[in-house]
Amino acid sequence: THFFAFGKGCAFHYKKSFPDCQIKYIQVGSASFDRLHELNKIVVPRKNKTLLYVSTCYFLNNWYLADTSRIVEDINIYQQQEIILAGLKALPKTTDILLKLFPTRVEGTIPLDQENLSANIKVIHYNPTFSELIPQADILLIDRASTPLLQALTTNKPCFLLQSIEIHSDALELLKKRVVCEIDPKKLMERVRDFVEHGIYPAN
Secondary structure (H helix, E strand, C coil): CEEEECCHHHHHHHHHHCCCCCCEEEECCCHHHHHHHHHCCCCCCCCCCEEEEECCCCCCCCCCCCCHHHHHHHHHHHHHHHHHHHHHHCCCCCCEEEEECCCCCCCCCCCCCHHHCCCCEEEECCCCCHHHHHHHCCEEEECCCCHHHHHHCCCCCCEEEECCCCCCHHHHHHHCCCCEEECCHHHHHHHHHHHHHHCCCCCC
16 A cells, blocks of 8 residues: 655654554655745735735534534634734734635634724635735734645745644744744734834744
8 A cells, every 4th residue: 555645754654653554655745835836936016014814724513523622622713813813903004914714615703803904904715825825925824733834834934823733842843943933822923013013033
């Protein structure tokens, strides 16, 4: 049996998780990430700095994922996003903000009053995708370590991550050299403000 794995780290953790399986792991690249490298060469002219925030999904009542722990998880996500959104609204109005919602069918679950937003905040639900929006952004903000984080790491843009799920210590050590990571969303938004107003980026 063969299994495609995205790189050495991925293959290592699969082997560690399934030591008794007779599987040959084949390391492959990612066509979508290769395309991102090309997209990142595009320069989009803009007057103000643009911050792109991509929100994670809610588990909702998905039968495949549903259990009692997911209810608590959704509450945590909602509360974290409330704090992040409050922090975004408090940023200088000269910062343009793109809020990319997870493309779930239930749009209204995010704690956001879309009818009373500042003129500098634009909400995007389905399209364009996060990867297509990256060339328009100067700053990337992510509230969960998932695929958007990998996409963000193909760029050289400042990146801020809410450390809302556990990350292996060896991976986290490397990640913090490139990305500003915080467990507390209030602290994370303080880091974002420090960068927007003073250019302070401790993950250089």
